[in-house]
Amino acid sequence: MRDFVKNECEPIDILFPHHGDPYDTKNAKARAVIAPLQEAVKAQGLWACHLDPHLGGKGYGQLKLAYMNEILGRSYWAPTIFGTAAPDTGNAEILAMFGTDDQKARYLQPLLDGTIVSTFSMTEPQAGADPKEFVCRAYQEGNEWVIEGEKWFSSNARYAAFLIVMAVTDLDAPAHSRMSMLVVPTDTPGIEIVRNVGTIGDDPAHDEGIHGYIRYNKVRVPLDAMLGGPGEGFKVAQARLGGGRVHHAMRTVGKCQRAFEMMQERVVSRRTQGKLLADHQFVQGMIADTAIELEQYRLLVLKTAWVIDNEPHGAARTLIAMCKVAMAKIYHDIVQRAIQIHGSYGVTNETPLAAMWMGLPSLALADGPTEVHKVQVAKAFTRHAKPSVGLFPSEHIPTRRDAALAKYADILGGASVLEAAE
Numbered sequence: 001m002r003d004f005v006k007n008e009c010e011p012i013d014i015l016f017p018h019h020g021d022p023y024d025t026k027n028a029k030a031r032a033v034i035a036p037l038q039e040a041v042k043a044q045g046l047w048a049c050h051l052d053p054h055l056g057g058k059g060y061g062q063l064k065l066a067y068m069n070e071i072l073g074r075s076y077w078a079p080t081i082f083g084t085a086a087p088d089t090g091n092a093e094i095l096a097m098f099g100t101d102d103q104k105a106r107y108l109q110p111l112l113d114g115t116i117v118s119t120f121s122m123t124e125p126q127a128g129a130d131p132k133e134f135v136c137r138a139y140q141e142g143n144e145w146v147i148e149g150e151k152w153f154s155s156n157a158r159y160a161a162f163l164i165v166m167a168v169t170d171l172d173a174p175a176h177s178r179m180s181m182l183v184v185p186t187d188t189p190g191i192e193i194v195r196n197v198g199t200i201g202d203d204p205a206h207d208e209g210i211h212g213y214i215r216y217n218k219v220r221v222p223l224d225a226m227l228g229g230p231g232e233g234f235k236v237a238q239a240r241l242g243g244g245r246v247h248h249a250m251r252t253v254g255k256c257q258r259a260f261e262m263m264q265e266r267v268v269s270r271r272t273q274g275k276l277l278a279d280h281q282f283v284q285g286m287i288a289d290t291a292i293e294l295e296q297y298r299l300l301v302l303k304t305a306w307v308i309d310n311e312p313h314g315a316a317r318t319l320i321a322m323c324k325v326a327m328a329k330i331y332h333d334i335v336q337r338a339i340q341i342h343g344s345y346g347v348t349n350e351t352p353l354a355a356m357w358m359g360l361p362s363l364a365l366a367d368g369p370t371e372v373h374k375v376q377v378a379k380a381f382t383r384h385a386k387p388s389v390g391l392f393p394s395e396h397i398p399t400r401r402d403a404a405l406a407k408y409a410d411i412l413g414g415a416s417v418l419e420a421a422e
């Protein structure tokens with residue numbers, strides 16, 4: 001995989017570098033270039049490895065996937081060439097988990113084959129991190145759901161064959177059961193892409209961005225377009241977001257590793273003050289910090305993957321949140337150091353570091369902002385913590401000293417600590 005990604009996928013990053021390129025199934029040239037590579041991946045038994053065998057994957061489990069995603073994360077195109085690109089992976093998972101036979105045949109199979117791409121349409125212009133604030137509605141009229149409202153940052157909507165839309169279907173239900181998921185083909189009348197929003201680093205002269213600001217103008221879909229049951233929108237969303245986050249975290253290990261390798265090459269190639277950069281202590285500090293932090297982060301991701309594979313469903317929830325928080329920070333710190341070590345060359349658009357830098361803020365926002373995940377981690381560690389008994393903390397040494405003396409009073413004969421030590 002390492003050789004294949006380096007020699008076959010990374011050149012495609014150079015040829016088709018724009019944000020939407022891997023998702024644009026109508027770009028005949030790009031598709032012609034990657035088609036034989038996708039076939040090679042399938043022949044090697046490495047296609048869509050995130051999936052269980054009954055869905056065409058290998059069922060390798062998350063731990064192996066973590067090692068594989070580390071390799072794939074180095075290249076922008078590699079996930080598409082290996083059938084593991086987000087958000088299609090998450091959408092495929094929820095179609096597999098909650099879809100009817102008809103939905104699976106119509107949407108899941110072409111998604112798994114890599115012939116179409118899809119969009120997850122949840123965030124709204126007025127609310128993102130807190131889905132309880134969502135207002136986009138779907139109401140029943142005859143034998144149809146009618147969707148009315150707006151969605152924001154629906155990634156890849158301009159290329160997608162269908163959208164999975166989260167909409168309020170029961171205004172009176174408790175917050176977590178007010179919403180449902182609907183699968184909506186993108187050619188359904190009433191879908192208006194107000195604009196394709198670009199992100200930092202997108203060249204406004206080149207094209208629009210890839211994140212759809214969508215208005216649903218009384219978009220009608222049949223009743224059986226619902227994915228999961230009525231009011232199960234939260235449940236379905238949660239089922240996809242956990243996997244999505246941990247897979248991003250795995251790929252981020254690879255991106256960090258690539259930046260680190262660039263640092264290592266540069267410091268033994270460049271001289272200043274009569275010696276290599278590698279021989280200057282400040283630079284050594286940057287190399288050492290990067291090696292240590294990257295290894296710590298990699299091990300956190302691998303542990304998370306191991307827990308997903310080996311412990312009951314939900315056991316990795318806090319670990320996934322920890323990975324989500326850590327990935328934005330470590331990616332920032334390592335890419336920043338890599339740029340610094342490359343000097344002025346580091347800030348040019350002539351290395352992969354520029355695109356990495358532009359992607360930093362998104363990592364701390366997409367799939368939920370860092371703060372929300374930190375809150376979740378903190379709550380997990382304080383929810384079952386017990387308050388101290390009495391005025392002082394349970395680690396209060398004078399109290400513990402008294403207790404220790406009392407415990408061994410029959411041996412020490414009521415001596416003080418000083419006397420006992422003599």
Ligand SMILES: Cc1cc2nc3c(=O)[nH]c(=O)nc-3n(C[C@H](O)[C@H](O)[C@H](O)COP(=O)(O)OP(=O)(O)OC[C@H]3O[C@@H](n4cnc5c(N)ncnc54)[C@H](O)[C@@H]3O)c2cc1C
Nearest residue numbers: 120121122123127128129153155362365366367368369371
């Ligand atoms: C590259 C990218 C791709 C995306 N793709 C999709 C997609 O395909 N589909 C989709 O539906 N959405 C998508 N999103 C949207 C993403 O899910 C939201 O950006 C995210 O949930 C945060 O919502 P928001 O942007 O509205 O921020 P807000 O909810 O406005 O939050 C703004 C800030 O407020 C603070 N904050 C929020 N909540 C809390 C809290 N509980 N405690 C403390 N501070 C808090 C944080 O600093 C946060 O960054 C994407 C976003 C990005 C950047």
